[in-house]
Amino acid sequence: MIDYFSDYLRRYKSVIDQISPSEVNGLFAQLKETIDSEKQIFVFGNGGSAKSMSHFATDMVKGATDALGKKVKVISLNDNTGLITAIGNDYSFDDIFYRQLSVLANPGDLVLTLSVSGSSPNLVKAFEWAKKNKVRSIAMVGGKKGKLPALADTTIVLDSLHYGHVEDAHMLICHMIAFGFIDNAKTPG
Template identity: 50%
Template sequence: MNQTYFKNYLEQQKAAYDAIPIDRVEHFINLIKKCWEDDRQLFAFGNGGSASNVSHFITDLGKSASDRMGKRFRCMSLNESISWITALGNDYAYEDVYMRQLENYARPGDLVLTLSVSGNSPNVVKAVEWANAHGLTTMALVGGKGGKLAELAHESITVQDRHYGRVEDAQMTICHMLCYGFIDS
């Protein structure tokens, strides 16, 4: 690798950040605030790097934003329990690992946030389809291809890039904005 590669990478990352639709981020914050005000539950999930971003987001929202707001956010990452995920994947199918958890925990009026670069992960798509059919509000952060999630989710933000690393970085930035919208307010 040479410096030109890294400079180009950073320029493309900046372009992905500059294309984040701030009005949509604000709308997501308002949906999360309504969920909090109504004492509803927020469920989040993703795969791979998106799963890591979800874990980080739920930690920031559940701890730091809750500390600032004085009332706790009821939020849960569905990609945390390896025993849940492997039991569901083994006994049913891997595409059921998030949907089956929602069956246990979710109620109409709750909120779902999913992160996916491709927007086509079968386990995430199936969970969003289930959530839509059961009265939950669904939100998705997806990469430049959009995929099925961009169409299925009630609300979506598309990061205008197709590079997995850049999309995941931009998704985490959006997740930080969602949390710090409460922490810094």
Template identity: 50%
Template sequence: MQSWLSRYVEAQHRALDSISLPDVEQAVATVKRAWEEDRQIFAIGNGGNAASASHFATDLGKGASDALGRRFRILTLADNVAWLTAIGNDYKFDDVFLRPLENYARPGDVLIASSVSGSSPNLVRAMEWARDNDLRTIALVGAKRGGIATLAEQAIVVADTHYGRVEDVQMTILHMICYAFMEQTKEPA
């Protein structure tokens, strides 16, 4: 067990080390611009990444907003179970993020999608719609990259394919975005 745990931790360090800090800095700048322009930010993901999107929305909407003294407009589209299941049942699961974007998103808003594979059809459809409707887009993906990495204006790639490691690193990236506002001066560079 000790050997396996050591290998896991070593692999986690390699995954963390694969983060491109300039890419994270660019994502912080995109989120800052949304804040400055009073734009809406949407966070989406499936499974563990849906939970991470909720965590990100909480940290940005509460902690970063408190630190800056003006609120971020942030929503995760995975938190409304009634709406998700109605769309999945009445239309198709591939539309669960697309349809709420059609209701809420405006040009200049930001969509942040997080996925290990980058290929989930519901994320791809949302990212396509966002691109076609002039949203700013950020994809957090694993080494396979997938369709959302190709569609996004900005892609932050974690150089691993292990779901647990990639999701952990993606949450670290989301925390870095939030804490850039919470631990920097009132407005990070």
């Protein structure tokens, strides 16, 4: 297994090497603008990406709010199990995010998702809704790209089909952004 683990790390490092500090800075700037405008940021995903979005919301609402000394409104649409199951049962699982957005989001707010495939129907529907309702959007996707890049205002693509590598790299980007706020709260820019 040593060879497998060595190869795994080699391939993972090649995905991390694709992360552009300039692109991450662009995402950071969009989130900062949203926070400074006192707008909301809605995050969501499926499977491991759902948990990464919950983690990111925690880092931002707790960590960034504490560091900045002002409200950082980041809401994970993955965290209300009752609401998700009610929407999924009464309508469709494809509706679980866009129906929440239709109640909670306003023009000028921002949505952010992580998706290795980029084509999950519930993410696509949410991004279609966001586009029609003047809610800005960011998608981070894997090598398949999928449908999200055509719908998102901003997209970061990590060119890999390996779910573990892409999900880990997405979480790394989320940590870079969150700790960009936390570690630099007193430093402009």
